[in-house]
Amino acid sequence: MRSILAVTALLAAFANAAKLGISSGHVTISSSDKTLLQSESISIEKPLKAPLELNSKDVLKLSFNVVEKTKKGDDGSAAQPHQTFLRFYDEVSGEEGIQPLRVTSSGKAKFELNMAKPPPSLPPTPAVSNSTHALDKPNPLTVSLILGSFTHEPLHARLFDLVLPASQPAPSHPEEASFHSLPEIKHTFRPDPTSPPKIISMIGAGVVLAPWVVLLGLWAAIPQSLPFLSSPSVLVFTALLGAFEGLLLWYWVALKLGQVLAYGAILGIATAAAGNRALSMLASARTKGM
């Protein structure tokens, strides 16, 4: 709750905050023996169109005053922002470098760039092969000013373009190659198995069912000397066994496991009782006959 109130208060403060700007902006390029090569005045409203070029021993000097802008857009009193940066940005490769600047309490700022001793805040500017030029020159860097302040609106404005001498390219990580995606794996799966043609399946079924004929023939050939006790108890037992097989066939076709187990339990009790009766009768007949 308190943070929401604080944020709204901050936003309200910014809504009425003053804007920042620079005045008396000046950039000069001099060679190593202090002869002036180029001198321009810079402003935020009109950034320089032609890029400034530095050779490997030149010195670039930049100076400006930070001021508040009035509501009409005129320069007001001097301001000292809490953060002042100079940003060197290569739009083609995306490399950037940030150079912090020191602004005095009266708003004056100065920056000197000596190419004989380049600061570490410069981005790499590798030479880019350009077919129209004889010499390979790096891409121009966009130099812009970043001002940050608690009591003013922030400012990020382009000042000028700068072409630096060619440098070594940005170092690449030795393991960068392994962080790109590998080629896609294309699987080829085995085709699904299919049944053989119907004729062959029919012939196979016939071959497998042929032993039934053999069995019936053999059973017919055996001299039936056993008194098939076709008494009711034996018939009932045989019929119940047949019913069990029928139940299993029905389960194969339609029933579920729970149902077949339930019916099987009922049938099993009946079959066990009938079998007990039939077999004990047979056993007594056998022992009597012996």
Place this chain on the structure above:
Amino acid sequence: MAGPKGTSVSSQQKGKAGSSSVPAIQAAVDSLWKSYNDTTSPRLKLIDAFLVFIMLTGAAQFLYCILVTNYPFNAFLAGFASSIGQFVLTASLRSQVNPENREQFKDVSPERAFADFAFGSIVLHFFVFNFLG
């Protein structure tokens, strides 16, 4: 003379044993079949016919699987397993029912053996139908 006679007799015997091996095997098989037919009771012959039937069915299924296809593999396994299981159950029934094995199976009467056989067969059929799909 003893020498040539002895050699001729021995050569004759040797000839019978050596060159007539095929008729000898034939004679052995015939006598085996004759003794089986005479000594086995018809009830055991019923069971033996059933065993032959099971063997033929299992062999036919196996040949089909090797020669043609094993595509519904679970069906082949179910059918072949039913042949094997039924053969085992029937063979054990035959050995328990045989009157010549009475001393080994004193506490298992033939009727009890048949009840075990029927129960085992039904359980086997249940598992086979489960796997047949």
